[in-house]
Amino acid sequence: MPTSRAPLSTRRVLQAALSLADSGGTDALTMRHLGRHLGVEAMSLYRHVANKDAVLDGILDMVVSEIDLPERPGDWKAAMRHRGVAAFRVFSLHPWAPPLLMSRTNTGPSMLRYIDFTLGALRGAGFSWRLADYAWNTMDSYVYGYTLRRLAFPIAPADYAETASAHQHLLAGDRYPHMAELTRQVAEGHHPGDPDITFGLDLILDGLERLRDTEPTDLTPP
Amino acid sequence: MPTSRAPLSTRRVLQAALSLADSGGTDALTMRHLGRHLGVEAMSLYRHVANKDAVLDGILDMVVSEIDLPERPGDWKAAMRHRGVAAFRVFSLHPWAPPLLMSRTNTGPSMLRYIDFTLGALRGAGFSWRLADYAWNTMDSYVYGYTLRRLAFPIAPADYAETASAHQHLLAGDRYPHMAELTRQVAEGHHPGDPDITFGLDLILDGLERLRDTEPTDLTPP
DNA sequence: GACGTAAGCTTACGCTGTAAGCAAGTTTGC
DNA sequence: GCAAACTTGCTTACAGCGTAAGCTTACGTC
Numbered sequence: 058m059p060t061s062r063a064p065l066s067t068r069r070v071l072q073a074a075l076s077l078a079d080s081g082g083t084d085a086l087t088m089r090h091l092g093r094h095l096g097v098e099a100m101s102l103y104r105h106v107a108n109k110d111a112v113l114d115g116i117l118d119m120v121v122s123e124i125d126l127p128e129r130p131g132d133w134k135a136a137m138r139h140r141g142v143a144a145f146r147v148f149s150l151h152p153w154a155p156p157l158l159m160s161r162t163n164t165g166p167s168m169l170r171y172i173d174f175t176l177g178a179l180r181g182a183g184f185s186w187r188l189a190d191y192a193w194n195t196m197d198s199y200v201y202g203y204t205l206r207r208l209a210f211p212i213a214p215a216d217y218a219e220t221a222s223a224h225q226h227l228l229a230g231d232r233y234p235h236m237a238e239l240t241r242q243v244a245e246g247h248h249p250g251d252p253d254i255t256f257g258l259d260l261i262l263d264g265l266e267r268l269r270d271t272e273p274t275d276l277t278p279p
Numbered sequence: 280m281p282t283s284r285a286p287l288s289t290r291r292v293l294q295a296a297l298s299l300a301d302s303g304g305t306d307a308l309t310m311r312h313l314g315r316h317l318g319v320e321a322m323s324l325y326r327h328v329a330n331k332d333a334v335l336d337g338i339l340d341m342v343v344s345e346i347d348l349p350e351r352p353g354d355w356k357a358a359m360r361h362r363g364v365a366a367f368r369v370f371s372l373h374p375w376a377p378p379l380l381m382s383r384t385n386t387g388p389s390m391l392r393y394i395d396f397t398l399g400a401l402r403g404a405g406f407s408w409r410l411a412d413y414a415w416n417t418m419d420s421y422v423y424g425y426t427l428r429r430l431a432f433p434i435a436p437a438d439y440a441e442t443a444s445a446h447q448h449l450l451a452g453d454r455y456p457h458m459a460e461l462t463r464q465v466a467e468g469h470h471p472g473d474p475d476i477t478f479g480l481d482l483i484l485d486g487l488e489r490l491r492d493t494e495p496t497d498l499t500p501p
Numbered sequence: 502g503a504c505g506t507a508a509g510c511t512t513a514c515g516c517t518g519t520a521a522g523c524a525a526g527t528t529t530g531c
Numbered sequence: 532g533c534a535a536a537c538t539t540g541c542t543t544a545c546a547g548c549g550t551a552a553g554c555t556t557a558c559g560t561c
Binding site for chain 1: 537539541542
Binding site for chain 3: 532533534535536537538539540541542543544545546547548549550551552553554555556557558559560561
């Protein structure tokens with residue numbers, strides 16, 4: 058056994074797994090491939106990691122920990138908008154992560170911290186517990202949904218117009234008249250064809266603010 | 280070769296695949312298993328279906344076709360709310376479908392029909408092409424995100440209070456104070472802990488309506 | 502009857518996650 | 532100083548996956 062090689066460790070395994078996923082997606086993250094990447098046989102990894110699920114949970118928490126959160130919430134709407142944008146940005150760097158994140162229950166420390174920050178900001182802004190809970194769930198549903206759709210969509214926003222005009226003939230019949238016309242609008246450059254994440258996020262935030270202001274205050278006793 | 284057995288066909292293969300996925304999820308849907316289910320070897324399926332991806336695309340479109348759409352839109356907000364609720368209901372019957380739907384670009388006829396209906400309803404209600412496009416993308420981001428989170432979450436809404444009180448001790452420290460308090464609120468039955476899909480959907484719809492009413496009309500020439 | 506074609510079967514390849522057991526190096530207890 | 536215990540990594544093996552290639556059998560048409 059060559060002692061020249063740096064010894065394995067859970068940390069080193071997870072770091073290698075993360076870099077593997079980042080460069081080749083989930084498909085590239087197999088135990089054998091991971092071992093090869095570390096100069097080791099696949100089974101050796103099991104000394105440092107319970108199984109592949111533990112690897113996935115580990116790198117997911119590493120990704121979530123990259124989401125930037127301010128020290129103190131400040132203005133709640135700005136904080137919530139920032140939170141959503143930051144999550145989208147991080148997930149864009151790790152596009153393999155969101156599908157995994159949604160398909161398993163994640164209770165890593167970074168995720169808990171992320172949620173706790175959110176609840177704190179909403180409570181500090183006067184939301185009831187019920188409304189705060191509904192609020193973060195609604196925001197996350199939208200943010201994750203937007204992110205997943207965006208990352209799975211095969212066309213870059215810059216190519217929308219070109220792609221639209223190239224595929225216009227596929228919608229030529231009158232079976233899908235509105236899609237055909239929308240495609241024409243995009244092809245002719247009449248509208249960019251892609252909402253920013255803040256479009257829907259601000260709709261939700263404005264709506265939440267109105268609910269907070271009309272809801273009877275039901276703050277729990279101190 | 281026993282001629283007593285009904286012959287295969289693309290339709291029969293897809294129907295069997297759908298029932299297999301419904302009863303055992305994506306894991307149960309393997310070509311070998313599918314063949315066994317039809318009393319046939321796995322490789323025989325390839326006479327009727329290009330490959331496994333074609334099977335997935337096929338059953339996804341069958342699922343999307345189940346989403347109920349009214350003949351004519353009527354009140355646009357009601358139609359959009361109905362559309363989201365109907366999608367959620369269908370996906371609840373086929374919980375394996377949403378992750379698949381989001382991970383591949385779906386252009387089956389049912390999906391096109393679904394989108395075309397939506398665009399038509401929004402245009403009929405006076406939305407510009409740009410806003411109509413943003414609107415359906417935003418609604419779908421939320422609906423899919425909500426659905427995915429809901430279906431992946433391992434706890435049934437009816438068990439929230441019980442589960443919360445059983446796991447309260449895990450949040451005992453002061454690292455996640457707000458989550459701890461929220462968990463206490465749920466455990467003690469102070470709030471149900473689960474927003475309906477219409478909660479966020481109505482926030483979005485109200486916001487869209489306001490945008491429509493304030494946006495300068497930029498209808499394209501007839 | 503011959504022949505083309507279609508349906509289904511057999512075999513095989515390279516891939517997956519991981520259970521079981523082994524070999525070698527390191528640490529600990531006396 | 533030395534043996535026992537523990538840690539680390541490797542080897543082999545198994546059951547499963549999607550599907551390429553080639554084969555057998557049955558049927559329709561001339």
